[in-house]
Amino acid sequence: MFQKYLRFVRGVSVKRVGLIGVVLVTSSVITFIILELARLAGLLTNSYIGLITYLGFPALFIIGLILIPIGWRQRKKETGKSTRELLSERFAPEETRGGLFGSTVFKTVAIFTLANIVILGAASTRMLEFMDQPKFCGTACHSVMNPEWVTYQDSPHARVRCVDCHVGEGIDALIDSKLNGTWQMISVTFDLLERPIPTPVHQLRPARETCEQCHWPEKFYGSRLKTLVSYAKDSASTPAYTTLNMKIDAGRRGAQSGIHWHIAEENEVRYASVNDEREEMIWVDARQPDGSYKRYHNTNLVDPESVAKAEYDRVLDCIDCHNRATHIYEQPDKALDERIRLDRLDRSLPYLKRVALEAITNGYNDSVAAMAGIRNHVEGYYLRQFPEVSRTKSALIDSTIEVLQAVYNRNIHHEMNIEWGTYPSHIGHEGNDGGCFRCHNPNLEADDGTAISSDCTMCHSIIANEDRRAFKYLTPPDTADADYQMHRYLQQEFMRFMEEQTK
Amino acid sequence: MRWAKMISILMAAGLLLSLSAAAQTPTEVAGKCMTCHKEKSPGLYQQWYQGKHAAHKVTCIDCHGANEGEPDAFMHYDGLIATLVTPKDCGKCHEKEATEVANSYHAKAGQILESKDAYLAHVTAGSPVVMIGCESCHGAKVEIDPDSPNKLAAKSWPNSGIGRINPDGSLGSCNACHTRHNFSKAQSRQPEACSKCHLGPDHPQKEVYEESKHGNTYYTNKDLMNLDSDTWVVGQDYYVAPTCATCHMSATVDQASTHDVGARISWTLRPAISVKKDNWQQKRANMKNVCVSCHGQSFADGHYYQFDAVVELYNEKFAKPSGEILRLVRENNLLENPASFSNDIEWTYWEIWHHEGRRARHGASMMGPDYTWWEGMYMVVQNFYFKLIPQARAYDNAEVNAYIDRLLTEDPMHAWVNQETEGLKKQIRSGEMEQIYEEFFDER
The missing domain is CATH 1.20.58 (Methane Monooxygenase Hydroxylase; Chain G, domain 1)
Known part of the structure; x- marks a missing residue:
């Protein structure tokens, strides 16, 4: 044979x-x-x-x-x-x-x-x-995909395969993705891609088809209590707590309408933004019960001329707020707050938060320089300012440096020009104009003069706001406090909301 | 009977309680303002929070709350509010101060549209400069614009000028001195509170104060000024130095504080020729009462003796003759261009009295040597003899020339220009020169 x-x-x-x-x-x-x-x-x-x-x-x-x-x-x-x-x-x-x-x-x-x-x-x-394996997507084109691969592995969706969101099901999706992939291979081979890769990624399947495989609007989401800790830049890196009761329901039961109102079946929101970043709105439409749309115009456009040029309009879906549900790039101070909260950084080191923040945001040219720079900064600081600490806690300083280097490598990717803040998140509101405030601000006005509400308690009850007590407003208000009225108001608001929910 | 009495007392007490509760702003509104503004304008919130208003539960809505029908009222979330807080609003609690301000010269600072200064800025520069360059100190007439988000016209808001003309008819703006939103006593007691406006070439009060011993010792000993103290009586709560507020407004051991800044000023040094103000004796007595908190009586009297003489000297030797020269030039139709300020000589005259002459007088009033002489009278002298007179003579008019000739020969104060240096030096040594000016010193 x-x-x-x-x-x-x-x-x-x-x-x-x-x-x-x-x-x-x-x-x-x-x-x-x-x-x-x-x-x-x-x-x-x-x-x-x-x-x-x-x-x-x-x-x-x-x-x-x-x-x-x-x-x-x-x-x-x-x-x-x-x-x-x-x-x-x-x-x-x-x-x-x-x-x-x-x-x-x-x-x-x-x-x-x-x-x-x-x-x-x-x-x-x-x-x-x-x-179809994440490993292939994440590692085949190493330098290009590495930032996404790193952030994906450290994300809430780490157990969901890339293709489940990026490709989806069915032969059309497969063919589409393979065609796209071919182009991606060509652009990687001939170095035709932009660095950083621009977002949003338009080849993504419509979010509602993918996200709603697991998260669906009919589910009752109710509200969720969330405590955010931030550490001050003082010697003790003193914690301050912000506790919010997030009203996240889709609003099936009248008064309980919450943030997911936007995607409830009977509602539709569409908008036009100045550019593809979707950060500055030109107008926002909200579908009314009679099927008509109420339009809110931005009366405060940075460049009023942009209205004529704008071509980016779309129906709001998950991605418009959860734009970083998986590939989450942290803000430097928030990244540190999280590591301190999880005890990976020890705030018994004096001025830990301040020194750490300086170390990771110093602006390095490449990651080798960054690793050395972070070490130099932290070691040097304690050696100069706290020689005693430097001597007695050298192991702690060493592990601190390692954590900071890991934070840096997780978020900063020089080969793809990804710096702090390259990919902003639209969830919540950082500062005064991002996230929710893109639409929820007094400048978005309808013809009848009404504006899209930016009432704080519309989306969350406030249980503490940058306070040393995580549940301050649940305690009895003290008439001697300057903000006694606010305390009482916020407590009543929360109680009213909770009573409403348990009715 | 006793029961009935007790019940009626209880009922009355209950009524009173409910009334006082009703007078307070509802928590939903008051608390909501703070909730949002703590987040959206954290600096503003913190200023307020650290201040005395917060300590006394005076919250956003207490000052910014508006009544239905007020022209600048608008709905903001659940509250009817106004951006503008006027002396009328502040006066709801600070009644004495509001009344004093309303009767003060400060309150009239906004009514300047007819003045030479306003004419100058409007005509020679243009209205955009007027808004920031004039009205941010003097106060704008706040106009209503129904299309504006806060109903205030952008051309008159923001404005914190001290004589602001408000839509509610009140005059002034308390936060001109009491900077929002902390309204710190310490801040308004410091010279910086005044020197946003009282400085520069035409009224250098800030600079004069800084060069004076008063300013000198204040900046040296600022830590000892007890600026945060509730009561601030000179000689009791502090004693190292006076600030602007000390002399012009604050309390002494036997004089109450006042928000009428003119209550202790005896001369008006603003116009071309200075005059004593109405009831100047009382006003001077008020000021001297401040002086003697730290000085002897003869020191205070001596200061006024010297200061008065400088003002009189300026009036007689330069203000009146230069005014007369200008009058003659106008009377003889010698000016080339018709509009005010379109001729060289008008600017020369203007700067002599409005800038240099004032500097000399302000310098003397607050014991600033450099401003009295080099920045003041020295400049007056130079421009009077070597700018104004040559410009007037250039018209070659008989009447003007005759007046000038007469002034320079017959007036002993001006006769020096036709004399020999040696002779003049001899007059200085002999005291003869001094005699010429003796008339400016009052009887003692």
Whole structure:
């Protein structure tokens, strides 16, 4: 049997091209099988192996298959002989003699073709499967995807595959994504891409089709109590607490309408923004119960001329607020607050927050310089200002530096020009004009003079606002306090809201 | 009977209680303002929070709350409010101060449209300069613009000029001196509170104060000024130095504080020729009462003896003759251009009295040597003899020339221009020169 195979292989290895083809086909099949067995046996875990097994070898296999007939054809042209003549030249007469199902050669070719189809089918299925793995998306184009890969792994959606949001289901989505992928491969190869990659990513599937696979508006979200801690830049890095009861329901029950009102079935919000960043609105429409739309115009456009040029209008969906649901880039001070809260940074070091913030925001040219710079800054500071601390807590200072370096590497990616603040988040409101305040501000005015409300307690009750007590306004208000009235008001507001919800 | 009496007392008390509760702004409104503004304008909130208003539960709505029908009232969330807080609003609690301000010269500072200064800025520069350059000190007439988000016309708001003409008819703006939203006593007691406006070439009160011993010792001992104290009586609560407020407004051991800044000023040094104000004796007595908190009586009297003489000297030697020269030039139709301030000589005259002459007088009033002489009278002298007179002579008019010739020969104060230096030096040494000016010193 093996002899017969060898004879056949020798027979089809016509010219050097044919020989190469046969070698390619044979060796790639054998290695594919070995590697796949090794992977199944758990001997191979390296993520790059998949790249070779499922992309490299099938490609070589196909190239080899193409080369074999090319060799045959060349020989035919060279010698001017007919196929029959060539066949009898390469194979023993009994092999080319016709039988019930054709000659032995024909049968061998047929069997091999069938085997090829099976192998190719298996390989391409495995290939698609492999390409659906986050590992492939995240690591195949290393420098380009690295920032997204890093932030994804440290995100609430780390267990959801890239393709579940970025590709979606169905053959159309698959074809779309492969076409896009081809273009991406070309732009990576010829360095045609922008750095940083601009957002929003327009090839994303509509958010409502993807997000709502798991999060759906009919669910009752009610409200959620959230405490944010921020640490001051004083010697003790003193914590201050902001506790909000977020009203996040879609508003099925009248008075309980909350932030997800925007995506409740009966509501629709659409808007036009000055540019693709979707940060400055030109107008915002809200669908009214009678089906008409009430339009709010921005009366305070930075450049009123931009109205004419604007071409970015869309229906609001999840992504307009949750634009960083997964690839979350932190703000430097918030990143530190979080690490302190989780005890990864120890605020027993004097001025920890201040020094740490300076260290990670000093503006470095590359990550090597950053790693050294962070170390120099922190070590140098304690050495100069607190020599005693520097001496007695050197291990703590060391681990602090490591945490800060990790924070830096998580968020800053020089190779893609990603700095602090490159990708702002639209959730909530940082400062006075981002996030919710893009639309919820007094400048967005309808013709009847009403504005989109920016009432603080519309979206959240306030239980504490940058206070040393996390639940300050739940305690009895003290008439001696200057903000006694605010305290009482906020307490009453929260109680009213909760009573309403439990009715 | 006893029960009936008790019940009626209880009912009356209950009524009173409910009335006082009703007078207070509802928590929903008062608390809501703070909730948002703490977040949206944290600086403003913190200023207020650290201030005495906060300590006394005076919140946003207490000053900014408006009544239906007020021209600048607008709905803001659940409250009818006005951006503008006028002396009438402040006067709801600070009644004495509001009345004093209303009767003071400060309150009239906005009514300047007919003055030479306003004419100058409007005509020679243009109205955009008037808004910031004139009205931010003097006060604008606040106009209503129904299309403006806060109903205030952008050309008259923001404005914190001390004589602001408000839509509610009141005059002035308390926050001209009591900077919002902290309204700190310490801030308004410091010279900086006044020197947003009282400075510069035409009224350098700030500069004069800084060069005076008063300013000198204030800046040296600012820590000892007890500026935050509730009561601030000179000689009791502090004693190292006076500020503008000390002399012009604040309390002494036996004089109450006043928001009428003119109550202790005896001369008006503003016009071309200074005159004593109505009831100047009382006003001077008021000021001397401040002086003697730290000085002896003869020191205070001596200051006025010297100061009066400088004012009289300026009046007689330069103000009146230069005014007369200008009068003659106009009377003889010698000016080339018709509009006021379109001729050289008018500017020369203007700067002599409005800038240099005032500097000399202000310098003398507050014991600033440099402003009395080099920045003041020295400049008057130079421009009188070597600018105004040559410009007047250039018209070659007989009447003008005759007046000038007569002045320079017959008036002993001006006769020096035709005399030999040696002779003049001899007159200085002999005291003869001094005698010429003796008339300016009052009887003692």
